[in-house]
Amino acid sequence: MSDLERTVLERIERARRRKPALADERVTMAHGAGGKATHTLVSALFLEAFRNPLLERMEDQAVFAVNGSRLAITTDSFVVSPLFFPGGSIGDLAVNGSVNDLSVAGARPLYLTAGFILEEGFPTADLRRIVQAMSAAAGAAGVSIAAGDTKVVERGKADGCFINTAAVGVIERDVCLGAASIRPGDAVLVSGPIGDHGVTIMLARGELDLDSALVSDTAPLCGLVDCLLDAAPVRAMRDPTRGGVATVLNEMAAAAGVAIAVDEAAVPVRAEVRGACEILGIDPLYAACEGRLVAVVPGKAAEAALGAMRGHPLGAGAAIIGEVRGDPPGLVLLKTQFGGTRIADMLVGDPLPRIC
Amino acid sequence: MSDLERTVLERIERARRRKPALADERVTMAHGAGGKATHTLVSALFLEAFRNPLLERMEDQAVFAVNGSRLAITTDSFVVSPLFFPGGSIGDLAVNGSVNDLSVAGARPLYLTAGFILEEGFPTADLRRIVQAMSAAAGAAGVSIAAGDTKVVERGKADGCFINTAAVGVIERDVCLGAASIRPGDAVLVSGPIGDHGVTIMLARGELDLDSALVSDTAPLCGLVDCLLDAAPVRAMRDPTRGGVATVLNEMAAAAGVAIAVDEAAVPVRAEVRGACEILGIDPLYAACEGRLVAVVPGKAAEAALGAMRGHPLGAGAAIIGEVRGDPPGLVLLKTQFGGTRIADMLVGDPLPRIC
Numbered sequence: 001m002s003d004l005e006r007t008v009l010e011r012i013e014r015a016r017r018r019k020p021a022l023a024d025e026r027v028t029m030a031h032g033a034g035g036k037a038t039h040t041l042v043s044a045l046f047l048e049a050f051r052n053p054l055l056e057r058m059e060d061q062a063v064f065a066v067n068g069s070r071l072a073i074t075t076d077s078f079v080v081s082p083l084f085f086p087g088g089s090i091g092d093l094a095v096n097g098s099v100n101d102l103s104v105a106g107a108r109p110l111y112l113t114a115g116f117i118l119e120e121g122f123p124t125a126d127l128r129r130i131v132q133a134m135s136a137a138a139g140a141a142g143v144s145i146a147a148g149d150t151k152v153v154e155r156g157k158a159d160g161c162f163i164n165t166a167a168v169g170v171i172e173r174d175v176c177l178g179a180a181s182i183r184p185g186d187a188v189l190v191s192g193p194i195g196d197h198g199v200t201i202m203l204a205r206g207e208l209d210l211d212s213a214l215v216s217d218t219a220p221l222c223g224l225v226d227c228l229l230d231a232a233p234v235r236a237m238r239d240p241t242r243g244g245v246a247t248v249l250n251e252m253a254a255a256a257g258v259a260i261a262v263d264e265a266a267v268p269v270r271a272e273v274r275g276a277c278e279i280l281g282i283d284p285l286y287a288a289c290e291g292r293l294v295a296v297v298p299g300k301a302a303e304a305a306l307g308a309m310r311g312h313p314l315g316a317g318a319a320i321i322g323e324v325r326g327d328p329p330g331l332v333l334l335k336t337q338f339g340g341t342r343i344a345d346m347l348v349g350d351p352l353p354r355i356c
Numbered sequence: 357m358s359d360l361e362r363t364v365l366e367r368i369e370r371a372r373r374r375k376p377a378l379a380d381e382r383v384t385m386a387h388g389a390g391g392k393a394t395h396t397l398v399s400a401l402f403l404e405a406f407r408n409p410l411l412e413r414m415e416d417q418a419v420f421a422v423n424g425s426r427l428a429i430t431t432d433s434f435v436v437s438p439l440f441f442p443g444g445s446i447g448d449l450a451v452n453g454s455v456n457d458l459s460v461a462g463a464r465p466l467y468l469t470a471g472f473i474l475e476e477g478f479p480t481a482d483l484r485r486i487v488q489a490m491s492a493a494a495g496a497a498g499v500s501i502a503a504g505d506t507k508v509v510e511r512g513k514a515d516g517c518f519i520n521t522a523a524v525g526v527i528e529r530d531v532c533l534g535a536a537s538i539r540p541g542d543a544v545l546v547s548g549p550i551g552d553h554g555v556t557i558m559l560a561r562g563e564l565d566l567d568s569a570l571v572s573d574t575a576p577l578c579g580l581v582d583c584l585l586d587a588a589p590v591r592a593m594r595d596p597t598r599g600g601v602a603t604v605l606n607e608m609a610a611a612a613g614v615a616i617a618v619d620e621a622a623v624p625v626r627a628e629v630r631g632a633c634e635i636l637g638i639d640p641l642y643a644a645c646e647g648r649l650v651a652v653v654p655g656k657a658a659e660a661a662l663g664a665m666r667g668h669p670l671g672a673g674a675a676i677i678g679e680v681r682g683d684p685p686g687l688v689l690l691k692t693q694f695g696g697t698r699i700a701d702m703l704v705g706d707p708l709p710r711i712c
Binding site: 022024025026027028029030031032033038041042045046049050052054055060061062064066067068069071073074075076077078079110111113114115116117118119120121122123124125127128131132134135138144145146147148149150151152153154156157158159162164166168170350353354 | 378380381382383384385386387388389394397398401402405406408410411416417418420422423424425427429430431432433434435466467469470471472473474475476477478479480481483484487488490491494500501502503504505506507508509510512513514515518520522524526706709710
């Protein structure tokens with residue numbers, strides 16, 4: 001890296017470390033996209049008001065102890081449009097989303113809650129399909145939906161069906177996973193091709209006039225995580241939903257104060273996803289997955305982790321995509337397929353609205 | 357009771373015990389009102405699909421054990437309109453609602469999750485007010501907001517701000533509360549005047565041209581519940597939100613297979629609430645509270661329970677309002693102020709939409 005490059009990177013890094021302020025007077029779609037604007041909203045508003053050690057970890061779940069048992073809770077709301085798409089529905093997403101947010105903390109998901117906000121006039125047949133999908137997804141993940149709530153708002157005051165799920169799980173392994181544990185020399189893996197879900201949703205909206213056999217990757221990650229944790233001393237895991245793999249890596253790099261160098265050629269992307277992303281003008285690294293895992297493991301455990309993932313049906317397409325470096329802290333560097341290096345920042349704006 | 361009356365009651369009772377079927381092709385406002393249509397939706401759709409022992413209890417929270425610790429979880433979505441009203445905001449409701457659903461199971465609330473669904477264009481200043489109200493309410497209830505999620509939908513696809521909260525708590529007392537424990541001879545109490553919240557919301561909408569000093573009763577019930585549990589061997593508690601006291605009593609009567617006889621004259625109702633309810637054409641027994649408790653205790657513990665409630669600021673207006681009888685099972689009988697007796701069924705329709 002040249003001195004000039006280093007200076008540029010240092011300036012970017014300083015800018016990133018400034019305490020974010022919420023300058024917007026109104027909420028924009030970008031505040032819900034999971035990228036930079038979401039982070040500003042969360043840091044400047046929610047974290048300021050709710051400040052407590054659990055929330056400050058800024059992970060996808062909170063871990064706490066009750067009488068010596070380690071538990072984890074998480075929540076996610078789902079506003080995906082359309083409600084039904086190739087490979088799944090809002091019901092699958094709502095269950096798998098919360099299951100996965102617990103799984104990546106090494107927690108075994110136990111119970112889910114489900115809160116429905118329905119628009120007056122929503123077809124009960126559609127609701128039944130959604131609920132049956134939730135039931136099947138819960139069965140597949142080994143969790144029970146133990147409590148629920150239903151609200152209805154007037155026609156035109158919602159968009160059919162929104163679902164919130166929260167989940168509670170128990171951490172039975174002696175692990176303490178989190179981005180803060182990541183160290184230089186670690187390896188970065190993904191569990192399979194990225195962006196399938198995000199692109200499937202865009203195609204389902206008919207905005208691109210493309211025929212495709214692509215289906216959402218929505219799936220519960222608990223089984224894959226179990227295999228991985230049996231095989232390797234994992235540092236941290238995340239499921240790259242909104243904002244995609246690039247945003248998750250940025251969160252990890254910032255939390256650990258490390259650089260993450262990704263080899264673009266090593267990142268598995270289906271040809272159809274790559275093609276659709278080109279037409280949409282987005283980078284697959286920012287397209288959402290709903291059943292993929294980003295895992296960071298010590299470098300010497302990388303092959304064992306890869307083998308364990310590949311041994312599970314959901315990890316058949318797993319790959320080592322990069323490594324953790326000490327410098328420059330907080331940045332994700334992408335070695336492009338043309339031999340250059342560029343910074344892969346967090347998602348800016350909302351190129352793929354309401355994909356979950 | 358005459359033979360004719362008994363025959364009528366038995367027929368009603370048989371009709372009530374029939375397995376509900378969801379005949380509606382579309383969701384109506386009544387499905388979210390917390391009354392009869394909500395129960396049909398929950399029984400015929402959610403319970404059928406998600407069937408498990410925790411959900412089948414049909415309480416406002418699920419109780420489960422992890423390594424010998426008894427925990428409870430609950431969830432509620434909030435779609436109240438307007439978002440700000442005398443005595444509180446959607447932020448207070450969102451925290452107190454989930455805190456109270458745990459409290460009535462004898463659980464000490466520990467952690468909350470918060471899921472926001474925001475409409476594009478929603479003022480960030482309003483969001484800040486809501487979040488600050490949540491923070492203050494969480495502080496008052498002694499809970500931490502430990503995990504969250506934010507989604508944004510396009511203008512016109514939501515109504516400003518919807519919030520879901522879920523809460524997890526621990527049951528440290530040796531109690532097993534629930535409507536199934538209710539027995540003939542038990543006494544029924546409420547912790548204060550009913551319907552303040554529901555009527556406050558209706559007045560805040562300006563639909564009635566009334567000036568009033570009425571404020572919402574939104575409050576965390578955990579402290580009051582502690583006092584009550586210290587003083588009496590409580591059978592069951594509920595917070596009468598949507599559907600009001602009458603709906604909660606119906607749920608209790610149905611779950612326990614008992615009759616509940618309520619003395620209308622004994623039910624505390626503020627003059628302003630009574631007046632507004634008359635204009636609205638609704639019975640205060642169906643108007644929502646957000647910081648009141650219905651408690652059932654053994655008859656001989658009634659005075660002790662009443663004294664304990666009255667000793668707490670939130671229970672100053674507590675009253676014994678009725679008693680549990682063996683017959684006719686599943687019904688709530690109201691001794692009216694004119695000397696007659698009528699059946700107080702569950703809420704039908706949605707006279708007070710979106711009050712929480």
